[in-house]
Amino acid sequence: MNPDILRERQNATFDIEKLTNILDGGAERTNRRREIREVLVLNDPDFDYGTPTSLPTMILKLREYGISDPVEINWYKSMYWGTGREALGLHYVMFLPTLYTQCDSEQFNKWVPLIIGTYAQTEMGHGTHLRGLETTATFDPATQEFVMHSPTVTSIKWWPGGRNPLFLPLIFLSIPLSASLFDLFLSGFALPTCSGIVIGDIGPKFGFDAVDNGYLKLEHVRIPRENMLMKYAQVKPDGSYVKPLSSKLTYGTMVFIRSLIVGNAGIVLSQCCTIAIRYSAVRHQSEIRAGEAEPQILDYQTQQHKLFPLLATAYAFLFAGQYMIDTYNRISGDINQGDLSEMPELHALSAGLKAFTTWTANTGIEVCRMSCGGHGYSRSSALPDIYVEFTPSCTYEGENTVMMLQTARFLMKSYRQVQAGQQLSGAVSYLNKVHHRVMAPQAVSSQLDLNLNTLVDLYEIRAAMLVELAAQSIQQESARGKCQEDSWNNSTIDLVRASDAHCHYMVLKMFRDKVDQIEDPGVHSVMSTLAHLYAIHGMGNFTGDFLQAGVLTGAQVPSVSKCLKGLLAEVRPSAVLLVDAFDHHDKMLNSVLGRHDGNVYEAMFEWARSSPLNRTEVHESFHKHLKPLQAKL
Ligand SMILES: CCCCCCCC/C=C\CCCCCCCCC/C=C/C(=O)SCCNC(=O)CCNC(=O)[C@H](O)C(C)(C)COP(=O)(O)OP(=O)(O)OC[C@H]1O[C@@H](n2cnc3c(N)ncnc32)[C@H](O)[C@@H]1OP(=O)(O)O
Numbered sequence: 001m002n003p004d005i006l007r008e009r010q011n012a013t014f015d016i017e018k019l020t021n022i023l024d025g026g027a028e029r030t031n032r033r034r035e036i037r038e039v040l041v042l043n044d045p046d047f048d049y050g051t052p053t054s055l056p057t058m059i060l061k062l063r064e065y066g067i068s069d070p071v072e073i074n075w076y077k078s079m080y081w082g083t084g085r086e087a088l089g090l091h092y093v094m095f096l097p098t099l100y101t102q103c104d105s106e107q108f109n110k111w112v113p114l115i116i117g118t119y120a121q122t123e124m125g126h127g128t129h130l131r132g133l134e135t136t137a138t139f140d141p142a143t144q145e146f147v148m149h150s151p152t153v154t155s156i157k158w159w160p161g162g163r164n165p166l167f168l169p170l171i172f173l174s175i176p177l178s179a180s181l182f183d184l185f186l187s188g189f190a191l192p193t194c195s196g197i198v199i200g201d202i203g204p205k206f207g208f209d210a211v212d213n214g215y216l217k218l219e220h221v222r223i224p225r226e227n228m229l230m231k232y233a234q235v236k237p238d239g240s241y242v243k244p245l246s247s248k249l250t251y252g253t254m255v256f257i258r259s260l261i262v263g264n265a266g267i268v269l270s271q272c273c274t275i276a277i278r279y280s281a282v283r284h285q286s287e288i289r290a291g292e293a294e295p296q297i298l299d300y301q302t303q304q305h306k307l308f309p310l311l312a313t314a315y316a317f318l319f320a321g322q323y324m325i326d327t328y329n330r331i332s333g334d335i336n337q338g339d340l341s342e343m344p345e346l347h348a349l350s351a352g353l354k355a356f357t358t359w360t361a362n363t364g365i366e367v368c369r370m371s372c373g374g375h376g377y378s379r380s381s382a383l384p385d386i387y388v389e390f391t392p393s394c395t396y397e398g399e400n401t402v403m404m405l406q407t408a409r410f411l412m413k414s415y416r417q418v419q420a421g422q423q424l425s426g427a428v429s430y431l432n433k434v435h436h437r438v439m440a441p442q443a444v445s446s447q448l449d450l451n452l453n454t455l456v457d458l459y460e461i462r463a464a465m466l467v468e469l470a471a472q473s474i475q476q477e478s479a480r481g482k483c484q485e486d487s488w489n490n491s492t493i494d495l496v497r498a499s500d501a502h503c504h505y506m507v508l509k510m511f512r513d514k515v516d517q518i519e520d521p522g523v524h525s526v527m528s529t530l531a532h533l534y535a536i537h538g539m540g541n542f543t544g545d546f547l548q549a550g551v552l553t554g555a556q557v558p559s560v561s562k563c564l565k566g567l568l569a570e571v572r573p574s575a576v577l578l579v580d581a582f583d584h585h586d587k588m589l590n591s592v593l594g595r596h597d598g599n600v601y602e603a604m605f606e607w608a609r610s611s612p613l614n615r616t617e618v619h620e621s622f623h624k625h626l627k628p629l630q631a632k633l
C-alpha cells in the first residue's frame, strides 16, 4: 500500500464502518450490498467482468437472485458494469416501472415477467413539451385495434434507448383520444414481421455508447386495444373513453426516475471525489517551502477548496437521495390508493432536486478531473468516462431548466396561497413566514453565527426572498400590461433562481436533519463539519443573495471566507477516510488514480502497457506505411 495513503488512514477520529452503514441506510443494507458485490458478482464463476456477452447473464442472474428493488439492481449493475452505462438501464428504470405502475392486473400478469423493452416518448420535434407530441393512436372499434401513426417527420420517435432490432416491446406516449390526455401503449411489435414500421439508430452521440438510441416511424400500424396500459385510463370496446383521475398520472414514470437520479448524482459525485482525493493524497508536486520535499497536492489550500466542498456535496446529495426515494415511495403509495393530494408536491420536489443535483454534480465531475492534472484526462482515471456518461442527465428525464420552472410553478402557486391567507404545509411551509413578515432579516451579529440551525434559517430566508422577488417580477410585468404568459416568460430568470435557492435550502435542511439523527459522537462531529462546509461554501458562492436578503452584512463577508478556510483545514485529516466510507470497490471504480491501495504509478504503467498499441515494440503501421515511404525518399 502506498505509504501516503497508509498514513492518511491512521488516527481516524470516527468509525468509518458506521458512516458507511448510515449511507446505506443501516448495517443490514451494507451487508446486503456487500453480499451482492462479493458473493453474487465477484465470486460468481459466470461473472465475466463488464463484457457485452455478460449482459444476458446479468438479466438471468437478477431474476435467479430475485433482485427487483431499484437500489439493489443498481448495486448489482454497478458492480457488473462499473461506472459505465449498460444497454438495459432503460428497461429497468423506465420500461419495467411503467408496466408496474400503469398496467391493470391482467396486463401486469401477462407482460411483466416476459419481456425486455424500451420507452419511446420523445419525438424528433418534441422532447420537453409532451402536449406537443404528434404520434397518433386512433381506435378502430370494428377491429378492436389502435392504429398507431407518425403523421410528420417531427413525429418520428427519436431517442428510445436500448432499441433492440430483434424485438421492440416499447412503451409509447401518443397523442390521445382526447385533446389533453396522453396514453401509454405497449407495442408488442415483433420485428421484422410487422409492416409499416421503420426503425434505425439515431447515430453517434457525445457518449452513452452502451445504449443504442434509435428512431421509430410508424405507418398506420395496428395494435390490439388491450395494449393500451389501462390502470388509470381505459378505452372500452365500444370506443368510449374513461379518463384517469389526473392526466398527470401518465407522467408517473418520469417522476420515479427523477427521484432516483437525485441519489445517483450523489453516488457519481462520491465516485469522483474518491478518485480525486485518493490521488491528491499520493501525488506530490512542486514545493510549499523552498528546499523541502514536494508536498502532497492535497495540502495545497486551492486543492482543498476544489475538492472538499464537493465531498460535502456528495454526502448532501446521498442523504437527499434517501429522502427523495422515501418521499416518492410514501406519496406514490398514497396515489396508488387514489389519494393524489401530494402529487403536485412530489412533482415539484423531484423535478427541482433532479435539476439541482445533476447540474451541480455535472460541474463537480469536471472539477475532480481537472484537479488530477494530465492523469485526470487519461481514460485510466475513469473521470472522462464518468463525465461523458453522467452529463446527459442534465437533459434527459426532464431538461433541467424546464424542471426548475416546474418547481417554480409550484412555488408561485404556494406564494399566492399564502398571500390569500392560506396556511401551507410541507416543503414550502417556510413561505407562511413571508406573509407575516416573520422572515424579517435577523439582526445579525458582527460575528457570523456558525450554528447549523442558524445557517439553515439563513438559507430559508434567502429562498423566501427570491420566491417573493420572482412573484413581484410577474406582478410588475402584469402591471405593465403584459399577459399572464408573457409576465411569466419575462420573469423566468428570477423563477429559476428562486427554485435553485429553494432546492439549495431543502438539501441543506435534509443534511442537517440527517446529522441530527447521528448518534455516534465521532461520526456526528465529522458530518457536522461537512454540513457546515456545505452551507458556508454555498454562502460564499451566493453572497449577493444573502446580502440582498439582509441576513449577511458587508462587514461579515470576510468572515465567510475565513470560516471556509478553517473548515477546509478541519476536513483535511479525515478526507481520505471520508471517501473510504463511500466503500466504492476498485473493480467498480475502475480507476488507476482512485485505487484503494494508492499504488497509482505502477498501475498506470501497467495500464498503458496493456494497450493494444503497445502489443509490439514497433507498431505494425511503421512497417506497413512509414518504412515503404522512407524507402522512396
Ligand atoms: C442513495 C439513494 C438511492 C440511490 C438510487 C440509485 C439508483 C440509480 C439507478 C438509476 C438512476 C440513474 C439514471 C439512469 C438513467 C436511465 C436513462 C435515461 C434515459 C432517458 C430517458 C428519457 O429521457 S424518457 C423522456 C423524458 N422526458 C421528459 O421528462 C419530458 C419532460 N416534460 C414533461 O414532463 C412535461 O412536458 C412538463 C412537466 C414539462 C409539462 O407538462 P404539461 O402537461 O405541459 O404540464 P404544464 O402545463 O406545464 O402544467 C400543468 C399542471 O400539471 C402539473 N404537472 C406537470 N407534470 C406533472 C407530473 N409529472 N406530476 C404531477 N403534476 C404535474 C404542473 O405542476 C401543473 O400543475 P398546476 O400548476 O396547474 O397545479
Ligand SMILES: Cc1cc2nc3c(=O)[nH]c(=O)nc-3n(C[C@H](O)[C@H](O)[C@H](O)COP(=O)(O)OP(=O)(O)OC[C@H]3O[C@@H](n4cnc5c(N)ncnc54)[C@H](O)[C@@H]3O)c2cc1C
Binding pocket: 090, 119, 120, 121, 122, 125, 126, 127, 128, 129, 158, 159, 160, 161, 208, 213, 392, 395, 396, 397, 398, 399, 400, 401, 402, 405
Ligand atoms: C442520452 C439520452 C438518452 C435519452 N433516452 C431517451 C429515451 O430512452 N426515451 C425517450 O423518450 N427520450 C429519451 N431522451 C430524450 C430526452 O428525454 C429529451 O432530449 C429531453 O426530454 C429534452 O427534450 P428536447 O431534446 O426536446 O430538448 P428541448 O426541450 O428542445 O430543449 C432545448 C432548449 O430549450 C429550452 N426549453 C424548452 N422548453 C422550455 C420552456 N418551457 N421554458 C424555457 N426553456 C425551454 C431548454 O431549456 C433547452 O435549453 C434521451 C436523451 C438523451 C440525451
